[in-house]
Amino acid sequence: xxxxxxxxxxxxxxxxxxxxxxxxxxxxxxxxxxxxxDRLAAVVSSVDPLGFGxxxxxxxxxxxxxxxxxARAHHAVVDAVWRREPVAPLRxxxxxxxxxxxxxMLHSREAAFLALLDRVRxxxxxxxxxxxxPDPEAQPDEDDDDRxxxxxxxxxxxxxxxxxxxxxxxxxxxxxxxxxxxxxAASAEHSRRYVLQDPRLSGHPPDLALNAAYLVEQSASSNxxxxxxxxxxxxxxxxxxxxxxxYSFATLEES
Amino acid sequence: xxxxxxxxxxxxxxxxxxxxxxxxxxxxxxxxxxxxxDLIQISLRALISSVSRMVEP
Numbered sequence: 001x002x003x004x005x006x007x008x009x010x011x012x013x014x015x016x017x018x019x020x021x022x023x024x025x026x027x028x029x030x031x032x033x034x035x036x037x038d039r040l041a042a043v044v045s046s047v048d049p050l051g052f053g054x055x056x057x058x059x060x061x062x063x064x065x066x067x068x069x070x071a072r073a074h075h076a077v078v079d080a081v082w083r084r085e086p087v088a089p090l091r092x093x094x095x096x097x098x099x100x101x102x103x104x105m106l107h108s109r110e111a112a113f114l115a116l117l118d119r120v121r122x123x124x125x126x127x128x129x130x131x132x133x134p135d136p137e138a139q140p141d142e143d144d145d146d147r148x149x150x151x152x153x154x155x156x157x158x159x160x161x162x163x164x165x166x167x168x169x170x171x172x173x174x175x176x177x178x179x180x181x182x183x184x185a186a187s188a189e190h191s192r193r194y195v196l197q198d199p200r201l202s203g204h205p206p207d208l209a210l211n212a213a214y215l216v217e218q219s220a221s222s223n224x225x226x227x228x229x230x231x232x233x234x235x236x237x238x239x240x241x242x243x244x245x246x247y248s249f250a251t252l253e254e255s
Numbered sequence: 256x257x258x259x260x261x262x263x264x265x266x267x268x269x270x271x272x273x274x275x276x277x278x279x280x281x282x283x284x285x286x287x288x289x290x291x292x293d294l295i296q297i298s299l300r301a302l303i304s305s306v307s308r309m310v311e312p
Binding site: 008012059067068071072074087089090091092096105109116127129194195211213241244247248249250251252 | 259266267269270273274275276277279280281284308
């Protein structure tokens with residue numbers, strides 16, 4: 001099928017060929033296969049140009065249900081291989097015209113991929129999100145202020161107090177986030193902080209204050225998760241996800 | 256604004272963080288090429304419009 005495109009899920013060592021689970025299927029239920037080029041191998045499947053050509057792809061990425069099902073299918077393939085053999089997962093929607101182009105890419109990036117695979121070997125990624133707890137301090141007694149100051153002055157004073165309290169609280173949340181990140185980064189090999197999502201996505205409240213990923217030695221993972229469990233602050237609610245394939249640390253250092 | 260959000264949505268957002276902002280980027284020699292920044296903006300637009308639809312009365 002020369003007109004089909006080639007979708008890349010992950011790149012690993014040539015041993016991937018022997019560890020790929022039989023019957024594994026990817027996007028659109030297409031069979032997943034491996035393209036080997038010397039010491040590297042790419043995990044791929046064929047995709048239809050009608051969905052993955054440049055123009056249809058751009059349109060499809062605007063469609064959340066398409067995006068969600070493609071992301072899930074991509075992840076399912078990566079998840080099926082990364083525990084057996086170290087891999088560098090690719091960003092969503094990396095598509096080549098044919099196998100030869102994939103082989104050429106593997107050859108030209110061999111050194112960078114081998115270095116990356118060394119960085120992630122024996123390590124796993126954990127995701128940590130921290131949400132600011134809504135203001136725990138009590139509201140001032142409005143009736144009392146109204147009697148002492150009159151309604152106009154009381155209104156202004158309440159406004160000022162609210163502003164001061166909000167900025168104090170923001171400072172506490174910030175300090176708590178920095179402490180949490182410092183503690184967790186100390187038990188990890190690498191860490192990365194994501195840009196905080198639009199509040200319309202995370203909901204408001206609770207307010208997302210930290211969205212970070214930590215690359216942790218497999219043997220140190222129970223230490224890491226217990227560090228998350230034991231860290232406490234009245235200002236933050238912490239959520240842990242993982243272990244993930246090393247998505248957040250799959251960066252090629254170009255020579 | 257309050258969103259009724261299922262665990263599945265939380266998982267999807269975590270997954271999209273990783274697949275749209277993480278992962279190896281192969282630009283230049285990728286024939287079907289979309290810049291990373293474009294991807295994130297496109298997907299955020301999709302997510303936001305979908306969330307907005309969810310909260311409409």
